[in-house]
Amino acid sequence: MTESVIPVDAYLVASLPEVWFGVVMFALGMYLVLDGFDFGIGLLYATRNTEHERETLLSAFGPVWDANEVWLVAFGTMLLAAFPRVYSRLLADHYLLAIGFVLALLFRGLGPELREQRSDEQWKRYCDYSFIGGSFSAPLLFGTLAGRWVFDAATLSLPAVLTGVGLVAVSVVTGAAFLAAKGDPALASDLRPYGIGATLAYLGGVVALLTTVVLTDAGGAADTVRSLPAVAVVGSSAIAGAGGIALARRGAYRAWLASALALPALLTALIALLLYPTVYPPTGLTLRAAVVSPLALNLVTVLGLPVLLLVLGYFTYLYRVFSGPIDAEGYGS
Amino acid sequence: MNPTALFGAVDPGWAVALSPELASRAQFGWTISVHIIFASLSIGLAPFMVYFTYKDVRTDEERFARLRSFWVKVFAAGFVMGTVTGIPMSFQFGTNFPQFSEVAGELIGGPLAFEAKMAFFLEAALLGVLLYGRERVGDRTYVLSSALVGFGAWLSGFWILVVNAWMQTPRGYEMISRNGMEVARLTDPIAAFFTPRMTWMYVHMINASVISVALLVAGVSAYIVWKRRDAEAWNTALRLAVVILLVSAPLQAVHGDAYARHVEDTQPQKFAAMEGHYETGQADLHLFAIPTSPDAITDPRAENLFTVSLPNFGSFLASGGDFDAEVIGLNEYEENPPVALVFWSFRVMVGLGFLFIGLALWGGYLAFRGRLSDSDRYLRAMIAASPLGYAALLTGWYVTEIGRQPWVIQDELKTSEAVSSTLTGAEATLTLIGFVVVYVGLVATALYVLKWLIREELRTLGREPSTGDRWYGPLPGVSDDD
Numbered sequence A: 001m002t003e004s005v006i007p008v009d010a011y012l013v014a015s016l017p018e019v020w021f022g023v024v025m026f027a028l029g030m031y032l033v034l035d036g037f038d039f040g041i042g043l044l045y046a047t048r049n050t051e052h053e054r055e056t057l058l059s060a061f062g063p064v065w066d067a068n069e070v071w072l073v074a075f076g077t078m079l080l081a082a083f084p085r086v087y088s089r090l091l092a093d094h095y096l097l098a099i100g101f102v103l104a105l106l107f108r109g110l111g112p113e114l115r116e117q118r119s120d121e122q123w124k125r126y127c128d129y130s131f132i133g134g135s136f137s138a139p140l141l142f143g144t145l146a147g148r149w150v151f152d153a154a155t156l157s158l159p160a161v162l163t164g165v166g167l168v169a170v171s172v173v174t175g176a177a178f179l180a181a182k183g184d185p186a187l188a189s190d191l192r193p194y195g196i197g198a199t200l201a202y203l204g205g206v207v208a209l210l211t212t213v214v215l216t217d218a219g220g221a222a223d224t225v226r227s228l229p230a231v232a233v234v235g236s237s238a239i240a241g242a243g244g245i246a247l248a249r250r251g252a253y254r255a256w257l258a259s260a261l262a263l264p265a266l267l268t269a270l271i272a273l274l275l276y277p278t279v280y281p282p283t284g285l286t287l288r289a290a291v292v293s294p295l296a297l298n299l300v301t302v303l304g305l306p307v308l309l310l311v312l313g314y315f316t317y318l319y320r321v322f323s324g325p326i327d328a329e330g331y332g333s
Numbered sequence B: 001m002n003p004t005a006l007f008g009a010v011d012p013g014w015a016v017a018l019s020p021e022l023a024s025r026a027q028f029g030w031t032i033s034v035h036i037i038f039a040s041l042s043i044g045l046a047p048f049m050v051y052f053t054y055k056d057v058r059t060d061e062e063r064f065a066r067l068r069s070f071w072v073k074v075f076a077a078g079f080v081m082g083t084v085t086g087i088p089m090s091f092q093f094g095t096n097f098p099q100f101s102e103v104a105g106e107l108i109g110g111p112l113a114f115e116a117k118m119a120f121f122l123e124a125a126l127l128g129v130l131l132y133g134r135e136r137v138g139d140r141t142y143v144l145s146s147a148l149v150g151f152g153a154w155l156s157g158f159w160i161l162v163v164n165a166w167m168q169t170p171r172g173y174e175m176i177s178r179n180g181m182e183v184a185r186l187t188d189p190i191a192a193f194f195t196p197r198m199t200w201m202y203v204h205m206i207n208a209s210v211i212s213v214a215l216l217v218a219g220v221s222a223y224i225v226w227k228r229r230d231a232e233a234w235n236t237a238l239r240l241a242v243v244i245l246l247v248s249a250p251l252q253a254v255h256g257d258a259y260a261r262h263v264e265d266t267q268p269q270k271f272a273a274m275e276g277h278y279e280t281g282q283a284d285l286h287l288f289a290i291p292t293s294p295d296a297i298t299d300p301r302a303e304n305l306f307t308v309s310l311p312n313f314g315s316f317l318a319s320g321g322d323f324d325a326e327v328i329g330l331n332e333y334e335e336n337p338p339v340a341l342v343f344w345s346f347r348v349m350v351g352l353g354f355l356f357i358g359l360a361l362w363g364g365y366l367a368f369r370g371r372l373s374d375s376d377r378y379l380r381a382m383i384a385a386s387p388l389g390y391a392a393l394l395t396g397w398y399v400t401e402i403g404r405q406p407w408v409i410q411d412e413l414k415t416s417e418a419v420s421s422t423l424t425g426a427e428a429t430l431t432l433i434g435f436v437v438v439y440v441g442l443v444a445t446a447l448y449v450l451k452w453l454i455r456e457e458l459r460t461l462g463r464e465p466s467t468g469d470r471w472y473g474p475l476p477g478v479s480d481d482d
Helices: A017-044 A051-061 A067-080 A084-092 A095-115 A121-151 A158-180 A186-218 A220-227 A228-250 A254-274 A295-319 B003-008 B020-057 B064-093 B097-131 B141-167 B189-193 B198-227 B231-264 B268-275 B294-298 B314-319 B337-367 B377-386 B388-402 B426-461
Strands: B172-179 B181-186 B283-292 B305-310 B407-409
Touching: A017 A051, A017 A067, A017 A095, A017 A121, A017 A158, A051 A158, A067 A084, A067 A095, A067 A295, A067 B064, A067 B097, A067 B388, A084 A095, A084 B064, A084 B097, A084 B181, A084 B294, A084 B377, A095 A121, A095 A186, A095 B064, A095 B426, A121 A254, A121 B064, A121 B314, A158 A228, A158 A254, A186 A220, A186 A228, A186 B283, A186 B305, A220 A228, A220 A254, A220 B407, A228 A254, A228 B377, A295 B181, B003 B181, B020 B064, B020 B141, B020 B388, B064 B231, B064 B426, B097 B141, B097 B189, B097 B388, B097 B407, B141 B189, B141 B198, B141 B314, B141 B407, B198 B231, B198 B337, B198 B377, B198 B426, B231 B268, B231 B305, B268 B337, B283 B314, B283 B337, B314 B426, B337 B377, B377 B388, B377 B426
Parallel strands: none
Antiparallel strands: B172 B181, B283 B305
């Protein structure tokens, strides 16, 4: 029955494997953008000292982080569904990083959820450590993992470490912009310096990373980095970063948020450029060699892609419901 | 520097490392055991939560508002725990069992991606509305959110069990060579998704989740009623849980009996392990088995056990009516699963299942006589039974998963062949220890949260003379001074 609906021996469109590479990278981008600002909230949380401010940050984080984290699952499972060998090598070859990352996510997620269960100071302090530590380690480890993947680099090599630190920095940028756009002027002006500093650190990190890559040709990526699309992406990042700083200084926080969110999106675009068409540089595995058979890919296209659009629809709804000012008391129960 | 080199260099000297295979299996078994509790909590709690939300919005009665608020909080806490323990599960397919991911990628990748996109997103996004959005959305949207969150939990279970059922009874694929490796190519999605095992497993698992949660709800309600006899909401919840148990517990026994027959058909080796049946031939049915020596515990063979058995009933059940039917014995196989674990897990599960039926009937009788909350003995029994649903659920999974060994994909790929070849024993042991430490803390925290919620509930219910005794069982001891 399905055979009549879904072609068995040919991809629905000839370029479907490339389309799926794009879809997987899109999910990665959504994850880096959305959970990125969650990490940023967790990192900026460390700079807030009063209970009121801390609860304000948690109220912004509470309703959305879990849904944001699901983009990681979407990325992972779609990578498995379309390019199983990339999924298995990526995780198996970076065992401790991958396990460390999921444990960091665990601490990041549980800290805030448990914090409100008790009112004594010590309990809250432990939950705060869990939240802040997880929010710092998760992007650091995930970025390092991405650096190892893209540049075929060792864990303690410059490309891997710079990618990890870069992801931490860009998370602070989006976190600060997200919180600033929530509307509390005092909080916004408090967080602005962190956002601006992190933007400069991030842009500096990108330049340092790409210079290293060009000089050492890590993972054979030097040519891609010098290519026009990559230069365009890096240039756009510089513009988005500089523009973001200007907007933040003028207090145009919503516009700042838009330009800040462009940074992790552009970072993902750079990753995608570097992984195309060699999706797993450490073994030189190409996209076409890694992709699953036509029927399997056609099936996930027909059943999965419309659902992904639906998901984007109710994500918009979710963010509309919880848009606008936050307060320490949360959104009411 | 490569971490493999880092830890590999000092491998045998400073630590007693398990083999990568044993550590990986122990780690997956341990992490799934913890995850499954939270995952099935979402599934089982969904109907309760939807019902309480609906009644709250519809009737505006205080008792339903109370129940809704309490159980949505439990659901949310369980969901968060399910999320943070669920992500390591799909990761471990890659980190520890990469050959499995690669061989089965076309078959399992689709369902796992559907689970994320169709179910997980839905739950995660709308749970935010359920928890924080009561004042921000209308009544209808609120009830709808609750229903969709519940639907998401059931759909999530569906796709995960599609994957698991395929591992038990793989269909709809052919083996081809890709990148120098034999991998499964999807040839028939319907056959691959709706394998012979799928519906058996889904019904059994959903119902097991409902039973486990009904016991939990009954236990918590019994405890609160025991402390505050006039707590109207919790009398309602207790009655509801008993009614649900009256339907679900007997259903599980009837369904499980037919399910076992299906297992004998499709996985005779597992069935033989469940019965400790070594010699091919007629099989007896062992209703009870008592080990007569320590050896009989670790090596359960029918002849070493004191059993209460129905002669040839094993054959009768397995074949669906033939007392002389031949049942394949374990001696036919080169490599067998750890028979003792499967054999005893199966007996614990079945025994608990019958206990639940007994508790349901007892409660039904008391409710019929209108004395449900007056019987101290029943309240105590239900408090004691509150974690037992999970004991049955876990032992049931041990039968299913350990009984499938040595295969990870039945008759296609062995677990030993699926384990990462680049993984060192030291790395695997290190992360195993990490997961044990973290998850013990996690479970303790989950119990603590439940205890805290109950204490808050008692506090808001106000003061009433206690029945006196302090409870020292599985639920938290809450004194009236709290």
